[in-house]
Structures are given as structure tokens and as C-alpha cells.
Amino acid sequence: MNNNIVYKNVNLKEFTSCKTGGPAKYFIQIDNVDDLINTLDSAKKEGINIFVLGGGSNVLINDNGFEGLVIKIQNKKLKVVPTMDDYFEIAVGAGWNLNNLIMELTQQSISCLEDLYGIPGTVGGSIRGNCGVTNFEIKDVVSKVYNLDWLRFNDYNFEIKTYNQNECGFGYRESIFKRKANIIWETNLVGKKCNETIIKEKIKNIMDKRLKNQPYEFPNSGSTFKNVNLNEFDSNIWNSENLLVVDCEHRQQVPAGWLIDQCGLKGFSINGVKISEKHANFIVNFDNAKSLDTFNLISFIKQKVFEKFGVHLELEIQLIGF
Ligand SMILES: Cc1cc2nc3c(=O)[nH]c(=O)nc-3n(C[C@H](O)[C@H](O)[C@H](O)COP(=O)(O)OP(=O)(O)OC[C@H]3O[C@@H](n4cnc5c(N)ncnc54)[C@H](O)[C@@H]3O)c2cc1C
Structure with missing residues (x-):
């Protein structure tokens, strides 16, 4: 793909690390500021929505795609x-x-x-x-x-x-x-x-x-959820569940992966996606999954963790078009 050419109906699956997602109506790769300005200017005049894409390693894009212009930033200064x-x-x-x-x-x-x-x-x-x-x-x-x-x-x-x-x-x-x-x-x-x-x-x-600890052998988007601050847990849960607490840059947190693992969910799958056996905070695409499969698995995990620990898991990945 050449920089600065606007392509139509580009399959975003190829630009995400989890290899799911639908097409972008328009897609451009930009490597200099003047082109960025001109592109934003045109999109604004035409009333076209914009989404900025980097490495696509922290996003879940709807299977219906993005009804606008995806700008992939290519500034390699x-x-x-x-x-x-x-x-x-x-x-x-x-x-x-x-x-x-x-x-x-x-x-x-x-x-x-x-x-x-x-x-x-x-x-x-x-x-x-x-x-x-x-x-x-x-x-x-x-x-x-x-x-x-x-x-x-x-x-x-x-x-x-x-x-x-x-x-x-x-x-x-x-x-x-x-x-x-x-x-x-x-x-x-x-x-x-x-x-x-x-x-x-x-x-x-x-x-x-x-x-050793993360599932690099399958497409995925990294950690699905953020770790949970210790102060979000009720004191009853504190006492009964023997929570694993880690010190992350001076924050006391309970790892999301540990919470999911404690719910017995490692290896649980919906269609082509599953919770990694190596690391429970990773959802892997092991068989031509759709973004919707991941979305449904996310809802399921949130529900199970809430039932057991009384906390709402917050997404680390960005949902696009949901
Ligand atoms: C195997 C694996 C391991 C990972 N390990 C870690 C880890 O240890 N720690 C960690 O923090 N993350 C980890 N991640 C998640 C991810 O790689 C990081 O969050 C990464 O920083 C996302 O960057 P990206 O360019 O891929 O962002 P994208 O996924 O492209 O975009 C993420 C968000 O950033 C926005 N964005 C992208 N570029 C720009 C820009 N130039 N200006 C403004 N907004 C922009 C997008 O619009 C989107 O909202 C991992 C992912 C994978 C697949």
C-alpha cells in the first residue's frame, strides 16, 4: 500500500493483531504533517468520521467495519x-x-x-x-x-x-x-x-x-482488561478470597488475569475465541473468530468476575464501532 492514497473498503482485520474486524470505508496511511492537515481538512468539509490507527494491537473493531476514514499514522522520524x-x-x-x-x-x-x-x-x-x-x-x-x-x-x-x-x-x-x-x-x-x-x-x-507467559502463538489484542485497584473490593471479599495483590508503579492492584483464572475460565471458548490457558487476561483467536465472538466473551467474563468478586472489570482494549 502506498502512503497518501485513499483506499476504499480496506479489510481492517489485516491491520489488527487479533485478526478480526470489518472494512474501513476509506483508509489512508500518512507520513507527513502537510498531508495530515489536508486529509483532516477534507474529512471535516465532507463530514467524514475519523479513526486513528497505530499498530492495531489494542483494538477490537466491529465486524461491520468503520463507516468513515481510518488514518494509519506512518510518521517514522x-x-x-x-x-x-x-x-x-x-x-x-x-x-x-x-x-x-x-x-x-x-x-x-x-x-x-x-x-x-x-x-x-x-x-x-x-x-x-x-x-x-x-x-x-x-x-x-x-x-x-x-x-x-x-x-x-x-x-x-x-x-x-x-x-x-x-x-x-x-x-x-x-x-x-x-x-x-x-x-x-x-x-x-x-x-x-x-x-x-x-x-x-x-x-x-x-x-x-x-x-512463556503470554500466547504469542495465536492472534490476540494483549490484555483485555485493566487490573483492578485494591480499594474497589469490598472488605468481605478481601477477607474471604485471599486476593493476589501486586504493586504496579506504586499502585496496589489485583491482576485481572488472576480474577478470571479464579473463576475457572482458562480455556473457556465461544466459537473461534477462547480465554488463553497461558494467561487468562488474553483472549485468543484460535479459529477464524469474529469480533462479535470476542465481544460476547468479554461480556461473559465481566459477568462471572462480578458474580464472584463484586467488581466491574474495565476494558483495556478499545472497542471501535460497538
Ligand atoms: C501480544 C501482546 C502483548 C501486549 N503486551 C502489552 C503490555 O505488556 N503492556 C501494555 O500496556 N500493552 C500491551 N499490549 C497492548 C498493545 O500492544 C499496547 O497497548 C500498544 O501500546 C497499543 O499501541 P497500538 O499502536 O497498537 O494502538 P492501536 O491498537 O492501533 O490503537 C489503540 C488506541 O490508540 C489510538 N491511537 C493509535 N495511534 C494513535 C496516535 N498516533 N494518536 C492518537 N491516538 C492513537 C487508537 O485510536 C486507539 O484508540 C500487548 C498486545 C499484544 C498483542
């Missing part, structure tokens, strides 16, 4: 500037795949995002959801985000606004970019000089652990 004492400022386009970026920086002996190795998202999608692992979130290395609030966009007042780290409202899988219609275009990250072999060894250990 990379500029590394030494700052002081072995530190670097790294300007990165939102379209970079995290794993490719990590490998590129590793080759330059720069440590930055390697804790996130194995996550198949883009920089833009990862900043929006402040993606992370137990002791690291992308916010830990973000210094600036360049973002376009496209609902406020008009022909005469176009600007990509710069947000410093403390203006991004980062929290557990949260940022202010989730709360509005935003397009993250670029970011500045902080990197540190490090021996290439040491970073590679770290990456290998991380990936070995992921392959």
Missing part, C-alpha cells in the same frame, strides 16, 4: 541528539513500531524503551494508553508529546501543540490524549548510553519470559 553525561534526546515519529525502534536504538547503544520489548504497538498508540509492564511505563522516558487535537482543528488555526511530560496526565493505562480526539504525531524520549550487549541480553530475557 528519528533524530538522536546527545544532551549531557551520556544522555540523549530522541525525537521519534508516532508511527514507529516499538520493537523496531528498540532494536534501532540498541544498535546505537542507547537504552530507552527495552522494558516494553515484545509489545506490538506503535509509539503513538502506546503514549495514548501509557502502555507498560510491572515496573515501567512509557511515561518514564517521555519528555514531550507533539499532538493535534483534531476536533478543534480549523483551516486558519492549525497547530500541533507541545505537551511536557507533566501535562500529559499519565496514569495507569491513561493519558489526557485518551479523553479527546487526538492525533499524537511525534514525541521526545530520554535515552541513556548503554552497552549494546547488555541491552540485547535484557531484551532476550524479557522476550523469553513473555513467550
